[in-house]
Amino acid sequence: MKMLTIVALISTLATSAFAHSSVDTTTPENGATVDEVPSEISFKFTDDIRLTKVSMIHQEAHTVTLDLGGQTSFGRVFALPFHSMGEGTYRIEWRGLGADGHAMQGEFTFTVD
């Protein structure tokens, strides 16, 4: 019980610092509103990473796992083909492995209006 208490306490205090995320820029940018659904999305990281999973959530209702295709090596820039699901808000969740062995994750959103 004491253990759970302290884990909960630490978790509460440290909310803002969790998840190793080092994404530098994305296209579309986080929070952007664009006219048309992009044909691809891209990530630029500050350090080498190997993407392991990228999911697209449309309107917080439909989730599609994006095909990582030939992304089989560590790198800093990645572009993935993107499938249109029409207008609305898209949330992109990504996970990856840093070259130093850290599991990394993050997300960004954009709106098609």
Added chain:
Amino acid sequence: MPDIWGIGAILSKLMLYVGIGGATGLLIIRVAFSDLVTPLGDKMRVQIALLAGLALAGSVLGYMLRGGALTGGADGMTDPEMLGLLWQTPVGDVLVYRVVGTVLIIAGVFMPLIGQWIALAGGMIALWSFAQIGHLPELEITGARLLLLLHLLGIAFWIGILGPLRALSRQPEYLSSAAMLGHRFGQAASVIVPALIVAGLLMAWMLLGDMRVLMTTGYGQTLLIKIALVGVVLTLATANKLRFVPAMQAGDDKAARHLARSIEIETAVILMVLVATATLTSVLTLPN
């Protein structure tokens, strides 16, 4: 709030800390105070093997959980591609250190003669794994890894004394042995504890750079919690050294019962320190 993989990473790291720290600590105590802990020989051997087994399980579980974190699902824990990816990184190297180290502990502890030295070597290998990856080794500051290893050895020594000292204190027929063990540990601790504190502060300075982030970041706040808990442990240890152990040396068996109770509380607080440390090293990012 960390996700389920983050919580799993904290728990598996805790298994490693308790397992490797406890097993190596008991091995050190068995060598350093062999004349006093002889009555606990068989029990300590089993405890060492169980703690090493816990560490081995924590190593494998932690590795699999990292695989799960890569996909965000349980499938990643057994996905050969994810586990193979991890194997190519320092995480794979560390798994080898930990498996080899814990297996040597388990094998060595049941061997006669040189077995204890094999087990001790295994403990050192397992401890050294913590100096291979993590925030401090990644700073690539000269001597940082060695400093971390010495810090871990000191902590293992401290954790290692808890069980044997409590066990002897609870048996009236071993009162004099318990008093002598407490006294000799206190003598060693008067050198080791200040060194541990200096090493801890030095590593905190290396990691944070600017002490103002102690208050403004999750990493800093968690470190402050850890330091406060260490303060509680130091207070208890001081009471043990200055009050209970001298009384036991004077033949007071009531003091021995108080010491055993104090050690139980100290163990619980040390577990909290280890949870805070596991959180710092598993899921929190450095402020800078």
